[in-house]
Amino acid sequence: MTVTGSKMFRSMLLAGVFVMMLCTNAYATEEQKKLSYPEVGITKSLLFRPSIGYWWNRAGIRLSGMYLDKDQQDFQLNLGYAFYDKVKMQQSINLVTCWVVGSDPGADYRYGATGLSYSINYRG
Numbered sequence: 001m002t003v004t005g006s007k008m009f010r011s012m013l014l015a016g017v018f019v020m021m022l023c024t025n026a027y028a029t030e031e032q033k034k035l036s037y038p039e040v041g042i043t044k045s046l047l048f049r050p051s052i053g054y055w056w057n058r059a060g061i062r063l064s065g066m067y068l069d070k071d072q073q074d075f076q077l078n079l080g081y082a083f084y085d086k087v088k089m090q091q092s093i094n095l096v097t098c099w100v101v102g103s104d105p106g107a108d109y110r111y112g113a114t115g116l117s118y119s120i121n122y123r124g
Contacts, residue, residue, distance in 0.1 A: 041121075048077045049074065060092070073101040073109070080119065089122040 036056045043064040044050040055061030059080055065075030080094040097114040 006075070032085070038063065041123075043076075049076075053078075055080075055085075056081065062094075066100075071101065071103050073099070075099050078117070087124055092119045092120075092121070093117075094119055 019061030022038070036054065037051045039051075039055065039060075039062070041051050043062075044047045049064045049066045051062055053060055060078075060082065062078040062080065062081045064078075065073070067073050076096060076098040078094040078096050080092040082090050082092040084091040094117045095114070097112065097119045099112045101110045103109070
């Protein structure tokens with residue numbers, strides 16, 4: 001793939017995510033007045049990790065991660081705002097902070113990071 005093709009693919013992907021967010025908000029015609037609720041589940045990014053959280057109407061907190069041994073750890077804390085929240089699916093924007101410790105052949109790493117994430121959560 002060329003550099004121009006790569007930029008076009010990223011632009012199309014970003015436009016698709018934007019359209020999906022607009023469409024899901026269009027279907028949410030009524031303001032949801034949910035009570036607070038806990039969540040327990042599995043988070044999938046590069047790894048499958050257990051997660052727990054709690055939501056107060058549209059605001060929530062989620063902690064996910066795993067401890068494999070003293071040299072392999074990954075923990076993540078999300079502070080989120082759900083702009084779409086139905087029985088089967090939730091979409092949210094999150095402020096994320098994480099701590100990662102690990103090693104690869106020839107390299108050890110430890111770092112913390114903070115950023116923004118977009119989450120799609122399916123429930124079952």
